Structures are given as C-alpha cells and as structure tokens.
C-alpha cells in the first residue's frame with residue numbers, strides 16, 4: 001500500500017485474491033450468513049451444476065424471516081417448506097444451523113455478532129441488505145442477492161469493484177433523548193434515500209466514539225437506507241470489550257494476536273475520502289418518518305411536510321404519492337398522528353439495549369387499550385437476558401405482547417402482519433408501501449419513542465409523558 | 466448465464482422514482498422455492514389498480530421498462546429481478562439503480578441501463594405518448610438508440626463480457642481456484658470457523674411459546 005489509506009481500502013486490499021487492471025477484484029469472504037428466504041435457489045443452482053460448498057465452516061444459517069413469534073409451529077405451508085429446505089440443505093452440505101426454537105436462534109444480524117462471529121477487519125456477506133449491520137465491528141459487510149449467495153457458497157469469493165468512500169462525521173453533544181436511531185434517521189433525511197449511492201460510509205467523530213456497539217449496529221444497519229453499499233465504524237476499546245469472551249471470539253494467545261491486528265484497523269492520518277459530510281447533533285431531537293422511504297423523516301416536533309413547497313417536480317410527486325398512501329394531510333403535527341400498533345424489534349432495534357430503553361419508558365405505565373404493542377427480542381439470547389433482568393414483566397404488565405425471536409412485523413413474510421391500513425410506530429428500518437402489510441402505514445421511530453407512543457396512542461417522546 | 470447482445474423492444478413508462486424491491490415484488494411472494502414463475506407477482510400491489518400502466522392492454526409485450534431514479538432500492542431479494550424477467554422485461558432504464566438490484570439484474574441477463582435524467586425523461590415521454598415506441602439497446606456497443614438519438618452507457622467490464630458470451634459466472638471464478646487456495650493459506654489462524662453442531666444447542670428455547 002502506498003500512502004495513507006482509509007479503513008475500507010485497508011480491509012479491501014487485505015482480501016484481494018486476484019486483481020487485474022480494468023477488472024473487478026476477486027474478494028475473499030470471511031463469513032457467509034444465510035437464511036431461509038434468500039438461499040433455496042442458490043443451493044438448487046449448486047446441485048444442478050454438481051458443485052460443492054467450498055467452506056461450510058465459514059457459513060452460518062439461521063431461520064428468521066418466515067418464523068412465527070407466537071408459536072414454534074409455522075402454520076403457513078410455503079414458509080414451512082422454505083424452512084425445511086434450509087434444514088435439508090444445511091445437513092446435506094454440513095453447514096451449522098440455528099433452527100427456529102433453538103435457544104440461540106434469532107435474527108441473523110443479531111445472532112452473528114452476539115456469538116462473536118463478526119470481528120474487526122473481516123468481510124461478511126449475507127443474502128440480505130441489512131448485512132451492513134456488521135460494519136459496527138469495523139468489518140466490511142454488505143448484502144447480496146441469491147446468485148451471489150450461490151457464488152460465495154461455491155467459491156467463498158465475489159468479483160467486485162471497489163466502492164467509493166464517504167466519511168460521516170457526527171460532532172457536537174447529542175441531547176439525552178436522542179438515540180442512534182434518531183441520528184441515522186436524521187442523516188438519511190439530510191442525504192436522501194439514495195444520497196450515499198455507490199459509497200461505503202465510515203461513521204466517525206466524538207459521538208460515534210462515545211456510542212455503544214449496539215448503537216453502532218443500529219446506525220450501520222440503516223446505511224443501506226441512504227443507498228450506501230455498507231457502513232462501518234473503526235474498531236476501538238468498546239468493540240474489543242464487546243468481543244472478549246464471546247463464544248467464537250479468539251482466546252488466550254490468539255486473542256492477543258488478534259487484538260494487535262485489530263488495533264491497526266483505522267483510517268490512516270491524512271487519508272482522503274472521496275466525499276465527506278459532517279452532522280452537528282447538538283440540536284437534534286427524536287426523528288420520525290412521515291413518508292414511504294426512510295429519507296422522508298422529520299423531527300417529532302415538526303409537521304407533515306407540504307409537497308407544494310418542494311420545487312423539484314419528481315420529489316413533489318413522490319411526496320404527494322407518499323402522503324396519499326400514508327393517509328396524511330400536509331401540516332398535520334406529527335404528534336397528532338394516532339397509532340394502532342407499536343412494533344419493538346428487528347435487526348435495527350431488537351437488541352438488549354433497545355429493550356432496556358423501551359422498558360425504562362414504559363415501566364409503571366400502560367399501553368393504551370386500543371393500541372397493540374408487540375415486543376420481539378432480536379434473538380433468543382436477547383430474550384433470555386431480558387427475562388433475567390425482568391424486562392418481560394415490565395412489558396407484560398404494561399399490556400404488551402412478549403414474543404419469541406424473529407423478523408416478525410419488520411416485513412410481511414410471516415404471520416405478524418398488519419391488517420388493512422393500520423398505522424404503526426415501528427423500530428424497524430423500512431417504511432415502504434406494503435412492507436408491514438399490504439396497505440400498512442409505517443412510521444419509523446426509536447425504541448424510546450415507540451414506548452412513549454404505545455402509552456399515549458399518538459407519536460410521542462418520553463418527555464411527553 | 467443468459468446471453469445478452471442486443472435487444473429492441475417496446476417501452477413501458479413506470480413514471481415513478483425510488484421504486485423499492487418491496488414494490489417490485491411484495492415479501493409474501495418470496496416464500497417460493499423456485500427461480501422462475503414470478504410473472505404474476507410483479508408490482509402485485511400496484512397491479513390492483515386498473516389504471517396501472519402494466520394493466521393497459523396496449524402495453525402487453527413491452528420489454529423495456531423506463532423508470533425514474535433509484536430503481537430497485539432496498540431489499541436484496543433477487544425475486545424482484547426474476548419477476549421483471551418473467552413478465553417479459555429484458556432491460557430497465559433509469560437514472561440510477563440500487564446496488565444489489567444492479568448486480569442481481571446482470572446475473573440474470575436483465576440489463577439495467579443508467580442514463581442521464583434528461584434522456585430518461587425524454588424516453589419516458591415518448592413511451593407515454595406512444596405504446597408502440599421502441600428502444601434499442603446494444604451491449605456490445607454500449608449504447609441505447611431511440612427517438613433519433615444515441616446514448617452510451619457505462620457497464621461493469623466483467624458483467625458485459627459474461628453477458629455477451631453467456632458465460633457461467635461461478636465457472637469463471639472457479640478458474641481462479643488456485644489463487645483462492647493460496648489466499649486461504651495466508652488467512653489469520655484465529656479467524657472464526659464453525660463445526661456443524663458447534664453452536665446449535667439442540668434443545669428448544671427454554672422459554673417455550675410466547676406469553
């Protein structure tokens with residue numbers, strides 16, 4: 001390597017298997033996560049071509065998208081068949097697999113980090129766009145489609161063109177009620193739903209330094225919602241502390257060796273990013289979405305925007321369409337919006353820290369009787385930890401449903417779907433049309449706002465209670 | 466991989482931007498186990514609207530979809546590409562594409578062509594006015610011809626080469642098996658590797674069903 005380089009370039013160069021001028025690089029993949037929904041056709045392809053899985057030992061399968069969270073039986077026959085297919089494929093190819101009902105099952109992007117499988121400097125892929133979550137460990141992690149899943153199964157590599165790099169500097173002192181979810185929603189609103197297209201984002205600055213690894217996962221998770229290829233945070237003492245003693249983290253002498261290497265994983269002094277943005281978070285307040293993509297977000301204290309004020313015609317048309325779908329009138333204060341359902345969970349905000357934040361708000365209070373609140377831990381380990389802390393009692397006494405782990409209402413592929421045009425405050429990552437049910441209306445929020453909203457029945461911050 | 470050299474077909478204007486893959490194919494249809502047979506699922510929710518462009522009988526047989534900006538954003542589901550392909554589309558023209566969608570498209574012989582906003586607008590306008598309006602796309606020359614104009618587009622060199630020759634992507638990579646093996650010999654010994662049965666507890670979650 002010549003001269004100072006960014007972290008992304010460092011990791012990239014360390015994984016090049018083959019490089020030729022004018023060609024994409026052939027990049028080695030250290031960890032391949034798979035789930036039932038995006039892998040069946042990849043295994044079929046392997047079988048048809050009579051190919052082997054090159055590195056079953058670098059592959060982990062989890063059941064998460066299809067599984068119900070109120071029972072261990074998948075009532076839907078197609079969902080059941082897809083899960084069965086994953087089980088058959090894993091046993092045929094010798095791939096480790098965490099089935100629905102196992103004490104370590106959960107959402108793939110929650111499970112892999114908590115087992116210590118994701119480590120700094122690694123390349124991680126999964127047939128799932130929110131693979132970007134794992135960037136929180138200083139790993140280069142991104143989603144791929146089923147053809148690439150097959151490619152990785154067969155070769156443990158991908159042919160890729162190196163993405164551009166963007167530094168995202170968070171500066172200032174975030175107010176107490178502002179969470180990582182609010183930071184990332186504010187960032188996406190300022191960049192636009194496609195503003196980071198073609199880039200890998202490196203989140204930096206004092207705000208990120210002071211943020212927990214869980215919070216970094218929330219931010220990296222939603223990098224894709226700004227159109228970015230991936231997002232990451234340079235590993236630091238918090239990262240190492242998180243990893244120490246995890247089930248598959250290195251131990252003893254290997255730990256020391258790994259640690260010495262991990263400490264080299266930083267953007268060099270003087271390295272130049274292709275683009276750089278800075279966001280001062282000092283005046284930020286909780287953020288919520290009003291529209292049908294995650295970039296259509298405003299501070300909770302604001303009102304539904306008026307499309308007429310947008311000068312750019314395609315943006316105006318998109319805003320009009322979004323308001324129509326969402327059933328909203330311009331200039332309605334966000335705090336006046338009545339919510340039918342509250343969903344706390346997903347790979348964005350289904351970790352223990354998120355459940356704690358919501359429990360703290362809802363403790364000793366009641367979910368409004370007309371509101372339904374679902375609490376879905378991101379993994380069975382999170383669920384166990386929460387129960388050890390008594391969080392489930394807090395949620396149940398408030399009137400919320402305490403569920404098993406899975407993707408649940410984040411995406412309408414399992415039995416947790418919204419009916420009709422219900423309005424939901426959701427801690428997940430996508431407010432697309434039909435995402436949580438055919439006509440469901442989604443407002444993306446942080447766990448604290450979700451909990452406060454469940455109490456008041458309208459979008460609310462904890463300080464409103 | 467399906468060969469793509471050149472294609473001339475009628476254009477259908479979608480008239481929307483930021484079309485995410487949840488719109489192209491809702492999640493409920495991603496429970497199927499096959500790689501084909503998705504024609505009925507394309508834009509399933511929008512097709513409930515009789516006014517939706519693809520419901521117009523005059524648009525039957527259109528094979529080039531003209532979208533706005535940021536087409537195929539969001540989820541990695543390759544089903545979105547399968548649905549477009551099964552409906553009969555051979556190419557999508559937009560000002561930009563979701564990264565994962567773009568890769569998925571090429572892997573299935575669906576050409577995703579990014580052109581400048583004014584050109585996309587012009588082509589969409591022509592298609593709006595005339596259901597018989599045709600667009601020609603030539604991957605070898607890397608250009609689009611329609612309405613008397615010619616515009617070149619960028620395409621990943623490897624993807625273009627694979628498509629023009631109908632080569633098997635994985636087969637080509639396996640040609641580098643030796644380099645892959647050598648790389649594996651250089652990997653840090655402490656990087657995680659799993660044995661089957663190492664993580665799964667083999668027992669059900671202690672807490673049983675939800676309460």
Ligand code: SF4
Pocket residue numbers: 064065107108109128130346347348406407408410411428429
């Ligand atoms: S929780 Fe939602 S975003 Fe995360 S993996 Fe599951 S479906 Fe995807």
